[in-house]
Amino acid sequence: MDATLPAELERIRQGIGQEIRQKFREKLDACAQQSPERASLALEEVRIDSFGKKSALQHLLRQLGELPSEHRNAVGSAVNLLKQEMLREFEETRARLEEKASAQLLEAERIDSTLSERPRRIGTLHPTGQVIEEVIAIFGDMGFRSAEGPDVEDDFHNFIALNFPPDHPARQMHDTFYLRGERRGSSQKLSEESSEESSEELSEELSVSSEPWILRTHTSPVQVRTMLRGELPIRIIAPGRCYRSDSDQTHTPMFHQVEGLVIDECTHFGHLKSCLSAFVRAFFEQDSVGVRFRPSYFPFTEPSAEMDIACVRKEGALSLVEEISPDSEWLEILGCGMVHPNVLQACNLDPEKVQGFAFGMGIERLAMLKYGIADLRTMFEGDVAWLEHYGFSPLDAPSLLRGLRPQAC
């Protein structure tokens, strides 16, 4: 008995164990055959059937008490081992089935991601405005402040104070637009005028009779307005719209200029040269650009100069070069000079005490040169395709620190 019982027990145990395990596996397999929704219910049934109070396993465990005590432990641990193995199998099956169910669910949610996204549109900024901001960024770093003035001016600010006497031949180069509206005589003193930044109204000066209002032919009247304010020293730039009665391939009746003015006690032509050379280098983002100052004539500067840059044209594209060569050419970029004593005087400044330089350049021309825009007229057409091509992202705010050119490293 002693010798046979354990062997007998073992046999029984294995037999029952095999049976229980066999049935359990059949049930699990049956679950796996079910649809995913049913499978989880079926699994729960299997769990109750196989591990619940009424399960064969529990029954077996309850019978352990009837065994002789010396075999109880051995059989008990064997049964427990069996239970654990079954539990592990159950969990594995459950996990597998859940995974399958979830995969099926995701499969059912399949969407073709190659379909197009919902469009989000961002517009662009016009190159003219962008170039104005670039110019301000550069001169701002040299200590210039931006100033503004009205588009509609009187003869005094646009011509007289800038040393264009009536009938001066240089006036003919400025094909001036005249309004039908006339400014009537009033005799407010020049020095009393207030020209605040956002002032809507045009100021009034000495005038004897009525004269038509004119559209400013250059931004230089802002020089006059700034000097008349009398605060020295002066370092301003003034971007804005200008108007001339001229329309062809290279002229539009409206265009943009940026004016610059420096007035103090000692700024001379050598400063002018280095200031504008530095500007050109910064604007075109080249360490070295060939420049040339050529004597010229403007009524409001003396000495006067035009500044040329050396460049090469290849297949319509323009690139700046350090030195002039047979392949390259000089391209006029701006006009400048030392402020004429008559202008200082007209603005209540003493030419014996103060001096300085002024310059003016066409914004559209700068934009065309830098960004390869071939046709001036397209800049005013507002063709969306053109604006998409030449426009700037609204996130490109020009700054010297980050580099002027968008996406430039």
Place this chain on the structure above:
Amino acid sequence: MRFTRGWLDEHLATTASDVDLQECLTAIGLEVEDWHDPGERYQAFVSARVIECRPHPRAQRLSLCVVRFDEADEPVQVVCGAPNVRKGFVGVFAPVGSVVPRTGVRLKEASLQGEVSRGMLLSEWELGLSDEHEGILEIAEERVVGKPFAESYGLNDPVCTVAVTPNRADCLGVRGIARDLAAAGMGALKPLPKPSFEETFDSPRAWRISLPAELAHHCPFVCGRSFRNLTNATAPKHIRARLNAVGIKSLSALVDVTNYLTIDLARPLHVFDARKLTGKALTVRKAHVSESSQKSPQESLQESFAALDHKTYALPSGATVIADEKGLVGMAGIIGGEESGCSEETQEMFLECALFDPRTTAATGRALNIESEARFRFERGLDPSAAEEGCNRATQLVLEWCGGEASKMTAAGTAPQTQRRIFLPKGHVQKLGGIALEQKSVDAILDKLGFEKEQGEKKQDEKKQDEKKQDKVSCYVPPSWRADVTSAACLVEEVLRIHGYDAIPDAPFVRTTTLSARAISRTQKRDALVRRSLALAGLYETIAWSFTDSTLSDFFALDEGLRLQNPISAQLDCLRSTLLANLAATAAQNRALGRRNTALFEVGPQFAYRDDKVLQEQVAAGLRAGAFETRHWHHPSRDADLFDAKADLRAVFAACGLESDRLDSTLLDSPPEGYHPHRCGAFRLGRTPIGHFGELHPALCRRVGLRGRAVAFEAFLDRIPSAKARIAPKGWQRQKQQSLYRDFACWIPEGVKAVELKHAVLRTMRNRLKTLIFFDRYRSEDGETSLAFEVEILPHAERALSEAEVQALSQEIVESLQGLGCRMRDG
């Protein structure tokens, strides 16, 4: 200003190359616009002799010629149709393969009526020299046979065009240019030979000036001479070639004299056929304007004048004229008269050499729209002391070219004295120009340009004289031809440009503070933010003209004062009082080009005219036409509507720093201009409209050719108060409790606006209301409108709202809605 190298060499003794001269001209302020050798296109042509000439056997008008230009070469047969060809004729031969300048045709060997022709004998027309087409060009001189045609005909002289700035009247003459070049080291200015001739009789005709005293300066001086026994043939060949080269048609010798001196010395003159003049004097006077006329000013009886250009002009008042006893014979400084002009028959001539006022000459020339070489020079100012000299040089040329006799000079008035001193403080060149030059270099440059340095003491400005004694100031007398030099700064410019701008060292231009200050104004910063916001919202920035079409005043009231006196076109004839018209036109063009996405904006000025003043204000305006959301697999397309424009407008307000959450749009008493009267709205601050939005008026769209509907907005940026600068926002408090959300839905009576509901709710909830969003709008079959909205109810600072509080609040909201006549919907 155009001249030839050979012409320049008459005045300048130089060994400089063409390239040197070009570079120097530009460097001293006479920008070379063009420099070309006109002989280049004649390179293939030689002068050749016709050694045989017989009629073509089968064609009446053609001749068979054998042409020889080189003893070594075979003679060439040419078929020629010119009537003047004959044996022994010397002409211009164009070989096979060369290109005829006028026609651009490349010559090939040809057969004309069975006779071979290997080249062509050319006419002046074919050579591009003149319109002479009758016969072929005959070269008189035998010795040129075999030589290149360009050389033998004086066409190998390079032609230079320089841009002369308006201040340099003296450089409108070759001599002035030569003087500048000499000063800049390009050789030496040759002295002008003194004119010498005999005056054989007293002039039977005199000059008179008859101007009111106050207008005496319109012609301070005029002089001239009578000539007799002249032969008005042609000027020497090289003179004619030069005139042709600079674009002046060579006419009779007498006319060529005036044209030659105009270019050579910037001294315009005029020649009258003396036999066609009446009376013993020519008078300089003002044009008569009849005052007896009852007619309008345009039709008033003005003197009319038949000019050399075969046109008749009605003279504007104020014009200076030259008249004989019968009538007008010249328009002072502009153009001569047709009847009194010289012709080949002219044997007696009367010469005019005058000083006319630049301003009146310019005004008359502009009024009559006459461009002439004379006017161009008079209006820039002639050398006032060179009138007599000009008269004498012309006299010499007339006698040389036409023979005959000259009378004594007759003159009226006196040439004005222009001598003036200009003081140049020592060191001024360095102070203004930034370059240290020795006094003797400064003096040398000014001396070569014709400035006299005053050495002796003269009683003038005593203080200056004192300084001069101490050698602190130099005193210069500008030459009479440099009226433009008026101040020390002008002298500095003269010195700098001749010495060379390149030689001025760059001086570091540094800012005066450690860091750069804020560079842009408040309004520029605002505009930049507005532009960026709108671009981010999907709109493209445009820049349109500040002008617009006044016929759009059907839609936009136009102040008469904003109309242009001289518009460039009918579509751009007034300053714009709105940005909408241009935006609509631009959108229309885009649509016409097939651009689907037409969302545009502009930030720019608009104008108004009040009390003789022009008001300018900055406006941001935008327009959307077509789809806001394009067709997509997920949703259908949706056209932009006025609520998109309203959102754009709010984006502008936000960019301006205006917190517009609490700002609701209203309806104006009359709809804003340009919009659909019932699909628009406005935002106001107090009584001031700060923004308009809505659908564009369909009639406006039709007018500018914009198909379909479009929505637009305008933000009046200058009317929005500037955002208060703040360093940091007020302290932030964490909201400890959550907001509650409640929905309401009601039927609203006809005429009640959504915003009225919102205000009613706001009045009830006061600061408990955070947001109110309309989420549903429904129109029943009966035409009733229902609106549903959600409110966000803020909790107390420390605790949530009790159910009872929410109940009470909801009840109050319902009551206030009912107060507006609303009926709550079920649920």
